[in-house]
Amino acid sequence: MNKQMTAQEMVAELSDGMTIGIGGWGPRRKPMALIREILRSDLKNLTVVSYGGADVGMLCAAGKVKKVVFAFVSLDFIPLEPYFRQARQSGAIEVMEIDEGMMLLGLRAAAWGLPFMPTEVGLGTDIVSKNPGIKVIDSPYDEKEWVAMPALKLDASLIHADRADTRGVCQIAGPDHYMDDWFARAADKTYVSCDELVDTAFFHDPVQARMVHWERSQTTGVVPVAGGAHPTSCSPMYGFDVPHFKAYTASAKDEAGFKGYLDKHLGASEEEYQQSVGGLDAIRAIELPTY
């Protein structure tokens, strides 16, 4: 089965009001080319589930978001994501604020077809008191109460991988695949951008196959976009773009705001975007971060 699509075709399969999961973590390996394609579309009223970074900030700033399910939205070295902050402080978005691990449990529940996962996490905190949608339940086995973390069922997930073949075998070669396997499993449809499209034979080497974290049956579509995670990282190929994120953050204080950022960078296509940031060679040359 050939699952190769264009980014435009992927976004055309999304519709207003959908719940969209986004892979990656903060400024790391986000499917930014797909986010940019959403920014070029008229998609709106999305519920976004993400270990958030600029993916969430940009979608909020563009008015695409009804609700964010989050534990954090951060660029790491810039702790506070500027446009998410604006959206929260102006009351423009609904939120479901949860713990990082609760998000993992919610994705697992969705992946496994369970209504919820019991956990201690969230007890005694405002995670429970500020979220009417999160229930605390009694256990049939002990005298304690437990948080019933609801399944985070996703209409679609967007993920950036290092490599994929056209059948949807996706490889994440960086040191951490984060929760991307669970985003793929929790979603009805999973759309993957990849830095390199490879032949199926590439995965016949067990060392390469070991870095494939879900089965191709969980992948709906694949699009090759070299450098498609920019300005986030795609370790080990390239790091995140520190000057770009600084300028992005500074734009939130400019009069032109996010529109100024978009006018400067978004363009009509990924090619135009990459030209605005120095081209693919410049992206691939960005140094990996030191933690």
Added chain:
Amino acid sequence: MTAATDYTLAELCIVAASKAFESDGEVLATGIGVIPRLAASLAMKTTNPDLMMTDSEAWLLSEPNPLGKRADDFVPAAETWMGFSRIFDNVWSGRRHAMLGPTQIDKFGQTNTSALGGTYDAPKVMMLGARGFPGNSISHPNSFFVPSHNTRVFMDGECDFVSSVGYNPARLPKGHSLDDIDIRLVVTDLCVMDFGGPDHQVRLVSLHPGVTAEQVQENTGYPVVIPEEVAVTAAPTQEQLDIIAAMDPHNQRAYQIKDNPPGDRS
């Protein structure tokens, strides 16, 4: 080991904070930020070699990594993969001790990393979000580092958003006891505290050289239990300072506390 006479407040705090980990046994020590990470590193290199630490990315290390840019031929001492999903397997096992720096810490030891002021729907200042604080606080021991001890951090009343559980009877989950909650040390630029006072009140453990108990109380928005005898925070030894310098070759510790004051302010 004799105490050094020339050391910074940051170095004093690193040594004081490293004590939080010395009796932990074989747990994952997570220090978020320069001083907590150096504190965990120092403990792993001296008082508790059984500690486990990550590279802050995706690997568990047998030896802590020095901070900042390392030589091209540096080889981290990885011993297993420890990506973020696996961190939660460790967190929920309880075999972890985290040291973090929340924005607010109230009299119950509850903390806030999420939002300040306004309403929850439109906070005046949106911060990080709850991150992993809810799970950390109910699953394993936690300590805090506060680089500027003041009444905005240690505020009157309850946190604007409670990200982590503390010793608050009103929020105690059914079937739980306050003794299930395990807040260890609170290390600040003024002192070391814990929640070992009557009814888990915050208590002064030691004062940094040149700081008075009155100063601590003035800068804390709720009563601090002050024992009759309060120790002075132990000065670093030269051996400890040498290890800290080796773990922090770019001297990032000099930028963690305003103006990088000396450790002894008497």
